Amino acid sequence: xxxxxxxxxxxxxxxxxxxxxxxxxxxxxxxxxxxxxxxxxxxxxxxxxxxxxxxxxxxxxxxxxxxxxxxxxxxxxxxxxxxxxxxxxxxxxxxxxxxxxxxxxxxxxxxxxxxxxxxxxxxxxxxxxxxxxxxxxxxxxxxxxxxxxxxxxxxxxxxxxxxxxxxxxxxxxxxxxxxxxxxxxxxxxxxxxxxxxxxxxxxxxxxxxxxxxxxxxxxxxxxxxxxxxxxxxxxxxxxxxxxxxxxxxxxxxxxxxxxxxxxxxxxxxxxxxxxxxxxxxxxxxxxxxxxxxxxxxxxxxxxxxxxxxxxxxxxxxxxxxxxxxxxxxxxxxxxxxxxxxxxxxxxxxxxxxxxxxxxxxxxxxxxxxxxxxxxxxxxxxxxxxxxxxxxxxxxxxxxxxxxxxxxxxxxxxxxxxxx
Amino acid sequence: xxxxxxxxxxxxxxxxxxxxxxxxxxxxxxxxxxxxxxxxxxxxxxxxxxxxxxxxxxxxxxxxxxxxxxxxxxxxxxxxxxxxxxxxxxxxxxx
Numbered sequence: 001x002x003x004x005x006x007x008x009x010x011x012x013x014x015x016x017x018x019x020x021x022x023x024x025x026x027x028x029x030x031x032x033x034x035x036x037x038x039x040x041x042x043x044x045x046x047x048x049x050x051x052x053x054x055x056x057x058x059x060x061x062x063x064x065x066x067x068x069x070x071x072x073x074x075x076x077x078x079x080x081x082x083x084x085x086x087x088x089x090x091x092x093x094x095x096x097x098x099x100x101x102x103x104x105x106x107x108x109x110x111x112x113x114x115x116x117x118x119x120x121x122x123x124x125x126x127x128x129x130x131x132x133x134x135x136x137x138x139x140x141x142x143x144x145x146x147x148x149x150x151x152x153x154x155x156x157x158x159x160x161x162x163x164x165x166x167x168x169x170x171x172x173x174x175x176x177x178x179x180x181x182x183x184x185x186x187x188x189x190x191x192x193x194x195x196x197x198x199x200x201x202x203x204x205x206x207x208x209x210x211x212x213x214x215x216x217x218x219x220x221x222x223x224x225x226x227x228x229x230x231x232x233x234x235x236x237x238x239x240x241x242x243x244x245x246x247x248x249x250x251x252x253x254x255x256x257x258x259x260x261x262x263x264x265x266x267x268x269x270x271x272x273x274x275x276x277x278x279x280x281x282x283x284x285x286x287x288x289x290x291x292x293x294x295x296x297x298x299x300x301x302x303x304x305x306x307x308x309x310x311x312x313x314x315x316x317x318x319x320x321x322x323x324x325x326x327x328x329x330x331x332x333x334x335x336x337x338x339x340x341x342x343x344x345x346x347x348x349x350x351x352x353x354x355x356x357x358x359x360x361x362x363x364x365x366x367x368x369x370x371x372x373x374x375x376x377x378x379x380x381x382x383x384x385x386x387x388x389x390x391x392x393x394x395x396x397x398x399x400x401x402x403x404x405x406x407x408x409x410x411x412x413x414x415x416x417x418x419x
Numbered sequence: 420x421x422x423x424x425x426x427x428x429x430x431x432x433x434x435x436x437x438x439x440x441x442x443x444x445x446x447x448x449x450x451x452x453x454x455x456x457x458x459x460x461x462x463x464x465x466x467x468x469x470x471x472x473x474x475x476x477x478x479x480x481x482x483x484x485x486x487x488x489x490x491x492x493x494x495x496x497x498x499x500x501x502x503x504x505x506x507x508x509x510x511x512x513x514x
Contacts, residue, residue, distance in 0.1 A: 123497060126435050174480060179493075216463075223463040266459075269438040280498045294497045302431025303462040303479030312463075340431055340463075 021046040023099040024275055031278035038274070045093075045271030051264035052090045055257055056083055057389055059334070062233075062253040064395040067331055069240030076239075077329055078322060080376040084334015085185065085401040086265040089129040091379070092402075093268075094386035095136030097148045101128055106279055108153055112160060113287050120163040121287050122182045122295030125276035126269060130184025131156045133402045137375070137412050140382050142419040154411050155184070160295075162187040166345055167293050169193075173348040174301050183298035185341040188405040193349040195360045200350075208355040212305035215354065219312035225337045228315065229258030232333060254333070261334065302340040306352035311340040313354070314361050318400075321366050329373045335400035342368075342401075368404030375412070379403055423454040424473040424512060428492075429462040436478040440492045444476065447505060453512055474511050 021042035028038025063081050071077050092098065105128045112118040135152035142148065163182035171177050181187075200206050221227050233254030237247035301307060318332050318339065343361045350356040376398040383397055384390050390397070402408060426444060430437035441459045448455045458468065462479045465472075475481075475489045478496055490507055494500040 176480070176493075179497075220463075220466070223461070265435075266438050269435060270442065273439065273442070277498075284498050288499070294499075296493070296496050297431075297436050297478075299431030299436045300478055300480065300493060300496065303429075303477065303481045305482055308463050 018046070019096065020049075020093055020098055021271075024271065027102060027275050028278070031275065031282070033274060033278065041271050041274045043271075044267060048264060048268035048271055049090060049094060051267055052087060052261070053388055055260045055264055056087045056090075056383075058253060058260075059083060059087075059257045060390065060395065060397065062250050062257075063236065063331070063333065066236045066240040066242065066250055067395060069242065070236060073241050074239060076323060078331035080329045080331060080373055080396045080398050082330055082333045082335050082372070082399050082403075083397045084261060084399055085338050086261045086268075087334065087383075087397075088133060088379075088399045088402045089265070090268065091382050091386050091388070092129050092133035092136050095132065095139060095382065097135045097139045097145055097152075098132045100145070100149055101132045101135060101152060102275065102279065104149060104153070105131055105156055106282065108156055109160065109283070110286065112157070113290070113292065118160040118164055119167070119292050120160045120180045120182055120295045121283050121292045122160065122163070123280040123283055124183065124295055124297045125279045126272060127183045127185075127297060130159070130402055130405070130408070133184075134408050134411055136382055137378055137408070138415045140378055140385065141412075141416055144419075147415055147419075151411050151415055155408060158407050158411075159184055159187050162190045163293070163295055166190065166193070166348070169345070169348045170301070173351060174304060176300065178293055179300065180293035180295050181298045181301065181344070182295040183341065184405060184408070185338060185401045186298040186301075186344050188407045189342050189364050190345050191406070192343075192346040192360045192364050195363065196346060196349040196356055199356045199359060205356070205359075208353075210309070210354040212309035212352075212354060215309040215312060216305065219309070219315075222312045222315040223308065225258040225262075226255050228336055229255035232319070232336075236331075257334075258337070262337075298341050298344050301344045301348070304347065304352070306350075306354055306357065307340055307344055307347045309354050310343045310347055310357040310361060313358050314339050314343065314365065317358070317362055318365050318369075321362070322369055325366060325369060327373070328369045329376065329396075330369050330398055330400070330404075332369075332400065335404075338401045339365075364406075365400070367406060368400050371406060371409045372398040372400055372404035375403055375409065378412075423456045425456045425458065425468070425471050426512070427465060427468055427472045427475045427477075428457060428459045429465055429475060429477040429479060431462060431479045436496055440476055440478060440495050443495060443505065444508065447509060448512075451509065451513075455512070474508075476508060 025042035131152040135148040138151040139148035163180040167180040233251035
């Protein structure tokens with residue numbers, strides 16, 4: 001018995017990049033995959049972690065000193081780097097508690113379907129990383145696996161409930177019958193729906209609107225991550241007082257981060273895909289015939305012209321907010337590409353009205369910046385636990401998506417009080 | 420040898436859902452010995468490929484009209500009706 005405990009403890013001590021691949025291998029076997037295929041998934045996942053760590057290194061080591069330089073020269077204290085959801089999801093999956101989340105999430109969804117407490121069959125296993133993140137955060141402050149899993153389940157229940165609440169809007173406005181969206185990045189901004197309703201009754205504002213096509217033409221550049229990376233890198237380099245050679249270098253490095261990060265996450269996706277397909281089949285077989293909606297990634301909503309237009313405007317707005325809001329320390333970067341996810345429900349509630357969506361989006365992103373600033377110490381700690389190389393000194397990391405997630409924050413704070 | 424057909428695979432963010440479709444199309448191409456130039460992109464970036472693309476397969480919704488055919492691949496995410504969509508894509512590629 002003692003030997004067994006030693007083995008388990010030795011295994012957990014190996015570090016996250018080894019644990020999750022092994023877990024994915026075992027899960028694959030449990031779902032009846034061939035050993036070769038399951039092993040390949042696990043290995044791919046491990047490779048993805050290595051890749052993502054490399055890119056985060058590139059980001060933090062370039063942007064970190066520049067952010068410090070900016071602090072010293074201008075007194076703009078934006079020393080928390082927004083690493084973006086690709087890194088956040090890896091930090092989440094790299095946590096010790098991650099192994100439990102996929103089976104637990106499936107079980108919770110199944111129980112809620114059986115008890116008819118939700119209609120949403122969430123086949124979007126990839127976005128279980130949001131639940132994992134909540135768990136990982138609570139684990140970082142409590143060290144308790146039980147507490148962190150309770151937190152994850154609470155977050156999942158909120159996701160499914162919001163998915164039920166917004167399903168009629170998804171079906172009417174986005175014309176997707178039978179589909180609901182339980183993605184953590186999007187459901188957190190569902191309170192924006194009430195703000196939209198308020199604006200729709202406010203005289204003077206209620207009739208304002210804008211045309212998505214002309215906005216796409218004028219702001220289109222903000223939709224291309226590679227240019228955002230280059231431009232932000234150059235501006236920050238100049239503000240930090242770098243020489244011209246260094247300015248170009250940091251611009252290049254930031255463009256590289258924006259392009260490489262999604263590629264790395266693609267590998268992570270490939271590793272998770274066989275398990276996520278098996279899980280989807282498992283759910284479909286059991287609940288596919290009943291009266292349900294199918295929970296998909298919010299990405300399916302993002303092609304709407306009004307979503308694209310709103311998100312494009314909000315990219316420069318977010319950067320501006322970060323600079324002018326007193327007390328904010330987050331330097332927006334990685335998640336500038338995630339803004340469409342933030343506004344998907346808001347645009348739907350506004351029935352495509354871009355002016356209303358931008359106003360509400362601005363308010364909610366401001367809240368997210370403060371939330372992301374507040375959780376930065378915990379998130380930096382989580383990254384260190386996951387063996388990310390964090391720079392010495394006062395630079396921290398956080399992210400708008402999930403770091404700045406309002407629902408996650410409320411749940412985390414409740415647990416934080418008791419620890 | 421003719422130029423390989425350019426297939427755009429697009430989703431909201433160009434990562435999560437499109438990877439699923441991307442892998443399926445690459446497998447189909449291998450099975451049927453097709454030479455394809457598959458580009459995995461964000462739906463907002465389709466404009467940049469207006470002149471070169473032969474087909475757009477997307478999990479996101481799109482309201483625009485393009486000069487190439489558009490196939491909705493949401494079935495790849497739900498797992499329901501996937502074979503029909505695959506056939507639809509293959510028919511388009513064989514043209």
